[in-house]
Amino acid sequence: MSEAKNEFYNVYEVFSKKTDKSPFQHQFSLLAPNADMALIMAKENFFRREQVADIWVVKRENIRGLSQSEREMLKRLDKDYRETKGYGYLKKKWREYNQEQFTEQHILGGKGDAQ
Amino acid sequence: MTTPSEKGALIELLYQLADDDFILAYRGSEWLGLAPHIEEDVAFSSINQDMMGHANLYYRLLEQLGEGKADEIAHLRAPSKFRNAVLLEEVNGPGTYLEKPDYDWAFAVVRNYFYSVHKQIRLDSLRHSDFEPLAEAARKIMTEQYYHLMHWELWFKQLVTSTDEAKSRMNAAIEKVWRDFGGVLTLGPAYAEMVKANFIDDENVLKQRWMKRIEAVFNETGLPFSGEPRMERGNGRKGEHTPDLTQALATLSEVYATNPQTGW
Amino acid sequence: MAAMLDYDRLTEDEKLEHFMERINRGEKIEADDWMPDDYRISLIRLISMHGISEIMGALPEKEWVPKAPSLHRKLAIMAKVQDEMGHGQLLLRVAEDLMAPLGKNREDIMQDLFSGKLKFHNVFHMSAPTWGDAGMIAWLVDGAAIISQSMMLDSSYGPYARALKRICAEEVFHAQHGESIILAMAEGTPEQRDMLQDSLNRWWTSLIMFFGPKSAKETGNSNADKNIMYKIRAKTNEELRQEFFTKYIPRIWSLGLTIPDETIRFDEQTQMWIYKDVDWNEFKQIVTGNGPESHNRLDLRRRSYDNNAWVRDALAAKRAI
Numbered sequence: 001m002s003e004a005k006n007e008f009y010n011v012y013e014v015f016s017k018k019t020d021k022s023p024f025q026h027q028f029s030l031l032a033p034n035a036d037m038a039l040i041m042a043k044e045n046f047f048r049r050e051q052v053a054d055i056w057v058v059k060r061e062n063i064r065g066l067s068q069s070e071r072e073m074l075k076r077l078d079k080d081y082r083e084t085k086g087y088g089y090l091k092k093k094w095r096e097y098n099q100e101q102f103t104e105q106h107i108l109g110g111k112g113d114a115q
Numbered sequence: 116m117t118t119p120s121e122k123g124a125l126i127e128l129l130y131q132l133a134d135d136d137f138i139l140a141y142r143g144s145e146w147l148g149l150a151p152h153i154e155e156d157v158a159f160s161s162i163n164q165d166m167m168g169h170a171n172l173y174y175r176l177l178e179q180l181g182e183g184k185a186d187e188i189a190h191l192r193a194p195s196k197f198r199n200a201v202l203l204e205e206v207n208g209p210g211t212y213l214e215k216p217d218y219d220w221a222f223a224v225v226r227n228y229f230y231s232v233h234k235q236i237r238l239d240s241l242r243h244s245d246f247e248p249l250a251e252a253a254r255k256i257m258t259e260q261y262y263h264l265m266h267w268e269l270w271f272k273q274l275v276t277s278t279d280e281a282k283s284r285m286n287a288a289i290e291k292v293w294r295d296f297g298g299v300l301t302l303g304p305a306y307a308e309m310v311k312a313n314f315i316d317d318e319n320v321l322k323q324r325w326m327k328r329i330e331a332v333f334n335e336t337g338l339p340f341s342g343e344p345r346m347e348r349g350n351g352r353k354g355e356h357t358p359d360l361t362q363a364l365a366t367l368s369e370v371y372a373t374n375p376q377t378g379w
Numbered sequence: 380m381a382a383m384l385d386y387d388r389l390t391e392d393e394k395l396e397h398f399m400e401r402i403n404r405g406e407k408i409e410a411d412d413w414m415p416d417d418y419r420i421s422l423i424r425l426i427s428m429h430g431i432s433e434i435m436g437a438l439p440e441k442e443w444v445p446k447a448p449s450l451h452r453k454l455a456i457m458a459k460v461q462d463e464m465g466h467g468q469l470l471l472r473v474a475e476d477l478m479a480p481l482g483k484n485r486e487d488i489m490q491d492l493f494s495g496k497l498k499f500h501n502v503f504h505m506s507a508p509t510w511g512d513a514g515m516i517a518w519l520v521d522g523a524a525i526i527s528q529s530m531m532l533d534s535s536y537g538p539y540a541r542a543l544k545r546i547c548a549e550e551v552f553h554a555q556h557g558e559s560i561i562l563a564m565a566e567g568t569p570e571q572r573d574m575l576q577d578s579l580n581r582w583w584t585s586l587i588m589f590f591g592p593k594s595a596k597e598t599g600n601s602n603a604d605k606n607i608m609y610k611i612r613a614k615t616n617e618e619l620r621q622e623f624f625t626k627y628i629p630r631i632w633s634l635g636l637t638i639p640d641e642t643i644r645f646d647e648q649t650q651m652w653i654y655k656d657v658d659w660n661e662f663k664q665i666v667t668g669n670g671p672e673s674h675n676r677l678d679l680r681r682r683s684y685d686n687n688a689w690v691r692d693a694l695a696a697k698r699a700i
Contacts, residue, residue, distance in 0.1 A: 007695040007698065008484050008485055008486050008691070008695070009694065009695065009698065010698065010699060011472075011476075028469060028472065028541075028542075028545070029472050029476075030154050030468065030472065031152070031154060031472070031475075031485065032154065033273075033694040033695060033697045033698045033699065034273075034697055034698060034699040035699060036269055036273075037269065037273070037694065037697075040158060040262070040265060040266050040269055041154040041155065041157075041158055043158075043262065044157055044158035044160075044161040044162075045154055045157050045158065045465060045468055048157075048161060048458075048461070048462075048465070049549075059699065065411075067386075067387075067411075068386045068411065068412050068413055069385055069386035069387050072386050141445055144444050144445055144453075144457055145445065147437060147441050147444055147457070147460055147461070147464075148434070148437040148438055148441050148460075148464065148679070148680075148683070149679070149683035149687075150683075150687070151687035151690035151691055151694075152687075152690075152691060153434065153464060153467055153468045153471065154468055156461075156464045157461055157464050157465045157468060160457060160458075160460070160461035160464065161461065163457065164454055164457050164458055164461070167450070167453060167454055167457065168454060170450075171450045171454070174450065185450060186449045186450055189450055190449075212441070212442075212445070213441075213442055213679075214675075215678075215682065216679070216682065216683065217682065217686055218683070218686065220686075220687055220690050273693070273694065273697050274690070274693055276697075277693035277694070277696045277697055278689070278692055278693045278696050280689050280692070280693070281689060281690070281692075281693035281696075284689065366445050366446060367445050367446070369446045370446050370447070370448040370510045371448040371449065373570075374568060374570070374571075377567045377568050377571065378563045378566070378567055379448035379449055379452060379510075379560075379563055379564075379567075
């Protein structure tokens with residue numbers, strides 16, 4: 001009992017998919033001694049009502065996240081050369097050739113199934 | 116419906132199924148707020164809700180068979196009319212759920228685990244029942260039951276292979292549960308009729324399946340297996356019960372019984 | 380702004396300035412972000428109190444779980460009390476992550492509860508002797524809780540805001556569960572109506588107290604003001620209490636129930652509810668562990684915690700390394 005203080009289980013992060021088609025999403029965290037226990041706890045602690053198609057539990061210390069400095073730097077990235085917004089002038093250009101600019105749908109072969 | 120004696124056997128069976136889940140769910144609900152840690156408190160409560168829900172399904176089948184309204188069946192019968200196994204009505208430990216509850220988690224795990232294994236086997240049989248509404252109910256219940264069994268099996272295995280204290284508490288609980296688990300495994304006096312009408316498989320077949328599964332888990336975890344469980348304190352299927360049931364029913368019906376006619 | 384590129388090289392003052400800028404821009408602070416000590420302390424105080432209140436809050440309703448007067452009510456109240464425990468779990472996890480850098484964990488939260496250092500909401504120190512109380516707790520106590528929780532949905536602390544989002548979604552079910560019990564009794568026999576009125580009489584003072592004293596003047600501390608500055612919360616205690624009145628008093632009256640305060644009325648001029656204030660010394664007595672059920676409830680919690688120490692030890696031995 002006495003040394004239980006520092007041993008009070010591990011923190012597990014819980015991820016889930018709502019449906020077969022959806023991506024995994026972080027839900028919350030819980031305390032459990034091991035992954036098996038974390039999994040059965042996760043199901044009832046976070047999916048009592050919601051539909052769920054799959055669940056992952058990951059021991060938090062096995063996750064390498066970003067430090068605050070690293071996160072701050074994410075905000076400064078501006079790469080318009082790899083995004084469509086960097087090519088806004090094209091529409092006007094094509095007009096000069098009496099052409100319409102392709103939309104995403106055209107480019108993707110007419111099946112622009114946006115998900 | 117079939118012959119009157121078949122109908123009688125069916126009703127007996129449904130009372131056993133309903134009362135087993137109802138009473139054990141009640142014992143489980145007394146643990147609310149008192150489980151070993153918060154995550155388990157939440158998980159355990161789901162299981163108890165599910166079980167209470169299963170009891171509700173069976174009570175509704177009884178209602179359809181003319182036994183009265185489900186709420187009356189659950190709340191107003193005398194203890195001698197209950198058909199649950201004696202082991203399932205036993206208190207969780209000294210004290211009450213409101214005062215000085217010295218509840219025993221080892222007993223909770225062993226009782227629930229052994230019961231879950233049996234319930235799984237029983238449902239497996241019931242889903243082929245010749246009484247179609249029962250077969251249908253069994254198929255519905257099985258999906259939830261899968262997780263109950265997974266839950267209790269994990270607890271059982273982790274505790275019996277952990278600290279010395281955990282081992283000795285679990286062994287004591289196994290011994291205690293063994294003395295009365297025979298009462299869960301029996302189908303009572305109407306058993307031959309239930310089997311003949313194909314409502315459920317032979318109780319001996321179900322019992323052997325249970326023993327085989329438990330023996331395998333005992334072997335895996337290094338526990339000694341000591342043969343058939345006994346039925347020392349009476350046969351609940353015959354209406355034999357302990358004062359623990361009387362107390363439980365008084366609590367469960369305290370408000371409802373003040374005025375069963377009004378809406379609550 | 381260029382200095383931000385290497386966050387670790389900022390001075391404490393620059394960090395604080397940057398922190399306040401982020402908060403004022405509406406950005407969310409995360410658990411391992413730099414934060415001023417008093418922000419962390421305020422959050423720990425607020426969230427551990429909130430979390431432990433959810434857990435202690437399961438106890439007054441627990442009595443009514445098996446006693447609920449139908450199979451349907453039994454299931455619904457079981458689910459409701461389970462949710463409270465679940466909310467406790469979410470909130471304690473948020474508090475634990477904030478406490479981790481101070482070398483503290485859930486064990487410390489429990490010990491602080493047992494020693495009386497960590498307080499829980501006044502309402503959960505009170506007794507709930509009838510089924511009417513089960514209805515009143517779900518309808519009005521939870522109704523009050525929804526008001527005070529939803530004003531923090533946009534809290535500057537991200538993990539708290541996310542926990543509250545999950546919690547508030549479930550509170551909608553609780554409120555309806557409460558309304559359903561209350562309406563059934565209000566439309567029932569004279570005995571049921573009396574039971575309901577008794578419960579309202581019993582809970583009214585506690586409901587006024589629930590939101591806390593009006594201002595720092597009464598409490599002698601200014602946690603609420605600081606929490607507003609840090610955008611942890613958005614409204615004062617009195618603003619919340621007034622919202623509660625506006626939302627619920629017309630409903631209470633519509634059921635033909637009497638509020639046990641003959642002075643209560645809406646003042647058109649000030650657009651405020653005028654009501655009889657409560658004895659805030661009594662409030663202090665209650666939350667410091669001298670309420671009618673404080674001792675029993677703490678005993679239940681402590682007893683189960685001690686009885687199950689062997690289970691936690693056994694699981695700790697199965698801990699994945």
